[in-house]
Amino acid sequence: MFTIVRTHPDIVRYAVSLQQRDSGSLGFLPQAVFEQHVDRLFLGLLNGEPCGYILTNGGWQGVLRCVQVAIEYDVRRRLYGAMLVQAAEDYGLGLGCTSVRLRCGAELPANEFWKSLGYQCTGTLPAGKRFSCLNVWGKKLYPANPATAWKNGRPRVYATNALKQSEYRARLNAKACGQTLQDWKRSRYGR
């Protein structure tokens, strides 16, 4: 059975090790980046064992970026990668993002993967030594509450000010009860 989780004792260690094994396609991010952005890391579990991950950004200015996605070599082409991308898109929708973007080395088979998921190649960027260029892929998202304004990197995702204030009060209550912001978000939104 394939499941996707966002908390796991080995989530960072596993993502770093799979990145190392697939560095030809994925490039290199230091472990500190995975640790810092662990709340944007989704782990695929096959029968309880890690088999892939996806790392996104935080939806800055309504654009969700897929930073890295990888699936273990021996379990590819079973739609697990597609399911991880779906989980990331759902996360982006929750943030009010209106598009997803990513870059993919022009020579990688992964270009076919993005095409099959409905992404469109919107242009190219210069690449380093590994690829002739980077293809820029994108897809539109249609969130119920689009992030219409951004201040200090925070999306405006509440439909009304009343809703925003009630969320703020709930956060203050949780803080007064000694809950961390991360635990509060998890208990309220499951993320």
Ligand SMILES: CC(C)(COP(=O)(O)OP(=O)(O)OC[C@H]1O[C@@H](n2cnc3c(N)ncnc32)[C@H](O)[C@@H]1OP(=O)(O)O)[C@@H](O)C(=O)NCCC(=O)NCCS
């Ligand atoms: C890209 C990657 C994450 C895809 O994961 P996956 O679980 O194998 O992909 P899926 O099974 O969900 O594929 C969905 C569809 O994408 C297309 N696709 C996926 N991999 C493909 C490939 N190597 N060649 C051609 N089409 C491919 C197919 O249409 C596939 O559907 P199908 O198998 O029914 O034909 C995986 O190949 C991988 O980890 N690659 C190395 C790391 C990498 O390149 N990451 C992306 C960098 S931008």
